[in-house]
Amino acid sequence: MPTDRPTAAELVEAVREFLTDHVAPNVEGQLAFHTRVAVNALAIVERTMAQGGAMDDAELARLRELLGQDGDLGEMNGALARAIRSGAMDNDRAAVLEHLRLTAEDKIALANPRYLTPRG
Amino acid sequence: MDAVQNPDLTAGEQLAAVLRDRMAVEYGPGTKVEDLVRLSGGASRETWSFDAVPPSGARQPLILKRDPMDRQADKQFEGVPEGRLAVDRWTEGRLFQLAGGAGTPVPEVPFFLARDERTTEGFFTQRLEGETLGRRILREDTYAGARPKLAFQIGHAAARFHGIDLDLLPPMRGLPAAEELLHYRSIMDSFHQPHAGFEYGFRWLQERLEQAGDRYTLNHGDFRNGNILVNPDGLRGVLDWESAHLGNPNSDLGWMCVRSWRYGYHDKVVGGFGDVSEMLDGYEAGGGGRLDPAEIYFWQVFGTLRWGILCMILGFTHIDGEQRSIEYAAIGRRAAETEYDLLQLLN
Numbered sequence: 121m122p123t124d125r126p127t128a129a130e131l132v133e134a135v136r137e138f139l140t141d142h143v144a145p146n147v148e149g150q151l152a153f154h155t156r157v158a159v160n161a162l163a164i165v166e167r168t169m170a171q172g173g174a175m176d177d178a179e180l181a182r183l184r185e186l187l188g189q190d191g192d193l194g195e196m197n198g199a200l201a202r203a204i205r206s207g208a209m210d211n212d213r214a215a216v217l218e219h220l221r222l223t224a225e226d227k228i229a230l231a232n233p234r235y236l237t238p239r240g
Numbered sequence: 241m242d243a244v245q246n247p248d249l250t251a252g253e254q255l256a257a258v259l260r261d262r263m264a265v266e267y268g269p270g271t272k273v274e275d276l277v278r279l280s281g282g283a284s285r286e287t288w289s290f291d292a293v294p295p296s297g298a299r300q301p302l303i304l305k306r307d308p309m310d311r312q313a314d315k316q317f318e319g320v321p322e323g324r325l326a327v328d329r330w331t332e333g334r335l336f337q338l339a340g341g342a343g344t345p346v347p348e349v350p351f352f353l354a355r356d357e358r359t360t361e362g363f364f365t366q367r368l369e370g371e372t373l374g375r376r377i378l379r380e381d382t383y384a385g386a387r388p389k390l391a392f393q394i395g396h397a398a399a400r401f402h403g404i405d406l407d408l409l410p411p412m413r414g415l416p417a418a419e420e421l422l423h424y425r426s427i428m429d430s431f432h433q434p435h436a437g438f439e440y441g442f443r444w445l446q447e448r449l450e451q452a453g454d455r456y457t458l459n460h461g462d463f464r465n466g467n468i469l470v471n472p473d474g475l476r477g478v479l480d481w482e483s484a485h486l487g488n489p490n491s492d493l494g495w496m497c498v499r500s501w502r503y504g505y506h507d508k509v510v511g512g513f514g515d516v517s518e519m520l521d522g523y524e525a526g527g528g529g530r531l532d533p534a535e536i537y538f539w540q541v542f543g544t545l546r547w548g549i550l551c552m553i554l555g556f557t558h559i560d561g562e563q564r565s566i567e568y569a570a571i572g573r574r575a576a577e578t579e580y581d582l583l584q585l586l587n
Contacts, residue, residue: 153567154567157566161566161573197436198434200434200436200439201435201436201439202434204436204439204440204443205443216440217440217586220436220440221583223437224437224576224580224583227576228576228577228580230576231573231574231577232576235577235580237506
């Protein structure tokens with residue numbers, strides 16, 4: 121990725137601001153709704169560019185620990201999904217559930233941070 | 241016979257002509273059609289509002305719900321696996337009538353619209369005053385007096401339509417809980433995107449299938465805050481019966497408890513307005529018997545997972561190019577919310 125400014129993240133931010141400041145005030149109805157949806161989607165991209173790498177590293181480290189094997193994130197998630205379905209993880213439920221909860225919290229922190237509620 | 245849109249007319253002009261002919265049959269020659277306006281922009285169904293005005297007699301505020309004239313849009317919707325399960329308009333209208341006859345509040349369905357060369361099939365309902373948008377029902381002062389009653393009324397209404405004799409129902413698909421679970425899992429598998437969180441939910445449910453309960457009745461299929469009509473006195477109508485099917489009635493009550501329709505009021509489990517115990521009190525008062533909260537909880541988990549799979553369906557409807565849509569793309573990401581809710585519910 122080039123390091124020139126504006127960076128990819130700064131361009132996404134610029135498009136989001138353009139939609140918010142210049143498009144949204146001038147449209148109505150379905151188009152206004154879809155503009156808000158587009159703004160939210162770009163905000164997800166921005167949060168992912170800022171935080172996604174560290175989240176991936178942490179998720180992969182947890183998956184290695186759980187599964188006792190190595191691979192990329194896609195392979196490891198596939199392996200975990202198959203292991204849950206087959207019952208192979210039934211004796212490690214607490215650890216699996218804790219991993220899944222941490223992963224889901226990270227997904228929400230990217231997709232819709234306001235949705236997070238304190239852990240009870 | 242397929243309905244064809246005349247290119248020289250707008251959709252509204254062609255429909256107005258159809259409605260004038262139809263209303264003349266119902267209310268007498270010379271009945272006018274006024275204030276015709278399309279309400280929903282959805283690709284799957286068309287909803288129109290209008291008034292029938294007989295030469296002498298009362299103005300009739302009506303809603304028409306019909307299949308889309310744009311058959312391309314219909315085909316795209318049918319490509320969504322869940323879409324194939326929907327009932328047709330004749331069945332949907334009939335269910336309004338049967339539910340109303342059983343004591344569920346619904347708008348009256350006075351007559352139907354047959355398919356011909358100018359229009360697709362549909363049915364008419366009374367147009368009632370009230371609110372259907374979930375957020376407004378939960379926030380606006382107008383409904384402050386209604387909100388405390390809703391969970392009880394929801395339970396009561398469900399008991400009434402769950403009690404309809406199966407022999408009276410039009411032909412509908414039906415799935416026992418175990419098969420319904422596999423149905424949604426096979427949809428997930430069709431996307432070839434392994435999902436460990438949902439997988440954990442499927443396993444949890446499979447291990448507890450005896451908690452599903454063993455009753456088999458009419459299910460509304462999309463019984464939630466958003467498909468109910470509320471006025472300042474409370475529940476006025478249960479709407480949108482297009483997802484109706486046969487199955488476990490607890491499924492409807494669990495679906496009502498999914499967090500996605502609480503619109504931020506997440507400590508009010510039932511639709512953002514009430515508690516499970518109030519809903520069960522209403523269900524018992526409506527003649528449905530005393531339900532076990534553990535069964536409702538099972539179906540709340542099931543419903544949360546089902547909504548996650550439905551989000552995936554819409555996301556992949558966009559990704560696979562069947563219907564490119566920023567809205568569908570964004571809903572695809574809402575699967576993360578349902579996964580988060582699901583894992584909070586599990587133990």
